[in-house]
Amino acid sequence: MATIVVDGVEFEVDEGQNLLHACLSQGLELPYFCWHPSLGSVGACRQCAVIQYADADDTRGRLTMACMTPAKDGTRISIQTETAKQFRASVIEWLMENHPHDCPVCEEGGECHLQDMTVMTGHTQRRYRGRKRTFENQYLGPFLNHEMNRCITCYRCVRFYNDYAGGTDLQVFGSRDRMYFGRTTDGVLENEFSGNLIEVCPTGVFTDKPFSESYTRKWDLSSAPSICAGCAVGCNTFVSERYGRLKRVHNRYHGELNGYFLCDRGRFGAGFVNSTDRIEHVGERVEDDFFDVLDVEVGIAKLAEMIRQGDVVGIGSPRASLETNVALKTLVGEAQFCTGMSSAEESLVDLIIQTQRATSADIPSLSDVESADAVLILGEDVLNTAPRVALALRQTVRNRALNLAGEAGIPQWQDAGVSSHAQGRLNPLFIASVLPSGIDDIAADLLHDVPLNLADCGFAIAACIGEATGSEPDFVRKAAAALRSAQNPLIVSGTSTRTRAIVEAAGAVVAALESAGKVPRLLLVAPEANSFGSGLIGGGLDMNTALQRVASGSTKTLIVAENDIFRRAERERVEQALCTVENLVVLDSLDTPTASLAGLVFPAATFAESTGTFVNYETRAQRFYCVFEPRHEIAPSWRWLAQAATDAGRDDLGWTHVDDVLEAVAASPNMAGVRAVAPDAGYLGSSLCKTPRETPRFSGRTAMNANVNIHEPKTSVDEETPLSFSMEGLNRDQPSALLPFVWAPGWNSNQSVFKFQQEVGGAAAGGDPGVRLLASGSIGTMPARSASVRSDRGGVDTGFRLIPVQAIFGSDELSSRSPPVVERSSAAFMIFSPMDAERLGATQGMGVSCSVLGATFAVTVDAAMKSGYVGVSVGFTGAEGELPDGLIGLAVDPNYRPTPNPHDRVIARG
């Protein structure tokens, strides 16, 4: 700690931290642009100028950039001195020379950091008389608008995009006062984290394209804290709405998890909430694909009758909340309940939980991931299955630069100095994967092979950590040596290749490191937002058994909650079951192949219209809150189930509030912590109000429905949650789990987030939200290698073995029904080795048809693919479910026309 004096007042701050960071952490107001807590300082904008005094006798001092100056014991500065204020106003004046005065039509208006800083510095009078420079804008793809005239050259975009996120196609061009931030030519920004530019850019250069298509000012958005439904990382988000439509998703800072950044699947994948495919009414099927709307009471009565008749099997879902899953499980009973994961996936998730229990270390949070100093990725393509993990791994390897800088006496926040000194030296990351991945550029070494061989490689590394024989392959030896000599080794793996042995191998590496006296971390991912919640709840039936049971005719009623079973098992199995069962009841938000076979459908609320809990890969239970009240008859699935059960005379589902369900959830094994995730509905903040979803400047509440009814409706009272559908109350001083949006006086942009942190970049005020359900410490034993059947590889004549390949845009069910994600994703594809492609007579871009999957796939050729195997885009048309085992015949489809690639669209510049 160091004591610094700011305008005569003493503050205790972190020694060596830069003064801007230190001042903001103390709640002092000091404008800035180019500095970012995650990106460090570069001293480009000169906005954070303060006067620094040599000592107590120095009365003149000299101007210095706070972000570039370390806090030392006795440092004396002034923010308020006239010269400093004038200089900061001058910086704004310089920036404003060319900045367009288009705030009224700018999507950033009202949450613009430049607006805030302009007001803060007090620059009001324009003295520049020249013309403004203008630029042409570029088409950057479906996610982002580009309006270069608004640029203030703070460099944050390229520093985030290139240095932080590893992108290469967004750059700075030109020099002097003609700096251009964009691409060489129009085109889709490739990086998977491009959406963060919206929040990183302090003005309106990069704005949210889907949002601007039906735009609302920030102050007119109602928002609630939420959890991303895109994958098992569980990034914290702010979800915002207006007029009952989801408008946008922003990052909600979480110190241990997502920090300041989301991936593009998460940010742009929520559009399915507004889909025209939404199920909005209770319906009864009268003939194929044709449903009659039922009165709610009638629908519930019908379901109640089925429940009364008994013989009900329930299939839950890893994409549904804990609440819904527990409700269904309670309704049908453990023995009749299936988690809704595929059998293969469920056994893998069980294996992961068993493995995690057996390790001595906690499951790493993403900030733990970033502090690792050697990493092995075994068989998991995290960039496509848990994208935010990949972004964290980029920081893990970059930590080498921070260490080198530390040794050279360069402050860690001195971003440019750190990288010019490090010259690209990275912490070691080893990737053993089926195919090249988007983070290969940061890998120390790569190995590409089929899943079982990757598992072998993992076991070999484990053995080599114990004792090297000297005859190991290079990759194995190097990886083992790096992990062994690391302080904080990390192993990353997961379920996506559906290979038990890979997870077992990851466990073996961890066990070997533990035997070698290390405290290794193990990060294992599963695909969905609540995969781990489902795993912890468990069920008496696995998917294949459940389907078999149903298909055998012994089940009268099958209730499926928020699940498309066709994605969970092979088509035939599913069809057999769903067509056999007498009553198929589906609760879901979107029309799916499963829903279309149902006799009775209930409209389920999405994460945006309901309140519930997801459990992420860390087994962190996190609450998402209803952002807006669902339209029509849409309601949370658990409520439909509870009502019908109560109607049927059951007394154990008499729940009216989420809190009631949560009490039931908390009673289940492993779930004790869920009540503590967030306050109960009755919680009132320090203002003795509920936490408002609307901003203090929310406007037009009385007018927004005037086209329908000129009477001002009473705002509905939210009895479910500690949040209100109104503007009264404070967004500040709330438990972090309740934070509905960031805003603080003078700070209308998302930069106000520092007002909601314990210190800049530290834990959220009041602690980072969420409760880990699995206690740390080694419980049970590390699963040993199970016997796996080694099957022969395939070939053109015999048929191929299929290996699942994941895609960030397209493999996930819900996000791939969001329009911008659809536009960004490719057609279903298969990846061949060059030799197989040649033998098959297929070249890049041609189509191959597969009769087993009943679909055609675009051909991709990759030299890393092993002959006899074919990578298949899972989750895409034709490959939605589990891929079939065995050798699968493929043939070139002469009629295949690749769907026109939306990326190639020529869009007028403007």
Add this chain to the structure above:
Amino acid sequence: MSEVSQLIEALSVEEVDAIEAEITHLPNRESAAIEAMRIVQEKRGWISDESLRAIARLLGMSTEALDSIATFYNLIFRKPVGRHVLMLCDSVSCYVMGCDKVRTAVCDQLGVEMGETTPDGRFTLLPIVCLGACDRAPVMTIDEELITHLSADSIPDILSGFD
């Protein structure tokens, strides 16, 4: 394989060799970015999008990253230039010695403004900062030749030497 042949199509063997030779003096390939562009420009006059892509691939960097470098430097041309590049010094010593009049004479003679290329593709006119021949001001270079002690009157003669 096809990549190499594509590369060769966009860059000549001599160019690739010269760039590779440059790389041997440097700790990594990207460090040769500026020299590589100079080498190609010497042969072709400018750096086309195609050349840019080929050089980027040769150096193992993205086209955008190379373009970012290209557009920073005054002497890397990302637009086609004429057969001769005339760079007229407009810095302070030449200014004191009357380079404005020389510029007017050059522009009048060629019928284009600074920054432009004559319609017949003979000359591209560019301003240049101090050429380090201030004792012989005003000065200019045409291609690699330094021409000193300019005056408005001497321009027609000088230009006629370049076709």
Add this chain to the structure above:
Amino acid sequence: MVTLSTKPLTERVEAVGGVVDMAAYENAGGYEAARQAITKSEPEAVQGLVKDADLRGRGGAGFPTGVKWGFVPKGDAAGPGHKYLVCNADEMEPGTFKDRYLMEMDPHLLIEGMLIAAFAIGADKAYIFLRGEYHESFKQLYSALADASEKGYVGQNVFGSDFSVDLVIHRSGGRYICGEETALLNALEGKRGQPRTKPPFPPASGAWGRPTIVNNVETLCNVPGILKNGVDWFRDLGIGNDSGTKLYGVSGRVKRPGLWELPIGTTIREIIEEHAGGMQDGYKLRGILPGGASTDFLTIEHLDLPMDYGSIQAAGSRMGTGTMILMDDSICPVAISINLQHFFAQESCGFCTPCREGLPWLEQLLIDIEEGRGQPGDLELLDGNAAFIGAPGNTFCLHATGAMEPLLSALRCFREDFEAHIESGGCPYRERGH
């Protein structure tokens, strides 16, 4: 007793009457100093000599060269990898034409200086960062380097010793800012030539993150003489407090513009009147930019100042590169300020706000004043902005500081001209027919 040279930088050129080739250079005792140092001496001893000789950087900042060399970590402290010597031959400061002369006329002198410097700091890689437009310098250096390599003076086992150094010419892509030593390092690494933050300082972490010394051409050319003739000789060459000779240049309306090697500390008057032959007939001297475009104007009252670091600084300017530009009475101070500010605005790297946005605004204001659109208050606007942009530390690097030196001093020295423009709504000089 041998009479020692008084013009160690230019005597051979004068003797030969043209480019000094390998034979001529060796005839004049060339490469002896390097041979002696590398085969018989120790790096620390060489550093000591240069430090004792009080050689100060001739690139503009005047930092003591031996002291700078001493910052390079030695032995294990340097860690594994190369150490670099970089010769700053980017000469782009308007009005400066001294390094070009040395490289074109006596390239072996620079090569020898670099050999000794590389030996002194333990560099195994040396680069000449050469201005891209200096085609003749490139040719001369290239062939001299080929000759030197052939003789085994550069490359592996220099002079048969176990010291090896690679010497490579890097031609710049062309930007003034690349002369700034940290921007130069980025440019050398093939990146955008933007300045770097300090720390790290180049001697600790420079090119490719390794210890690096950047020295100006003229600085390095002084090194062989010091080793050959000794510390005392070098110290005695200077007239005042500084040591050695200096290449002084004059451009503008003088009778004999040119470049001369003179004892450091020669007065401005002597340089202008004796060596440059005084002003051309019909022109009167009004202002002097003593050491390039980025130094403050001096006026005729400063003519008797010695051109050394301390004296010029005391008068409120900088010796800079020592090549002065004279402003005569036909030149409008506003117009010359436009010319200067245009240069600095164009050559701004664009990284930091005050320089990127401030300089073009000031140029615009000056154009307004020159063209009769000046308004009351414009001079105060110029004063205020220039003071903010010009204070060292307010911008990221010293480019903008350098840009404001001639402007702030012009506003001070020629204020009445600026005022007259605004009052009369135009440029009085143009009306006078200039």
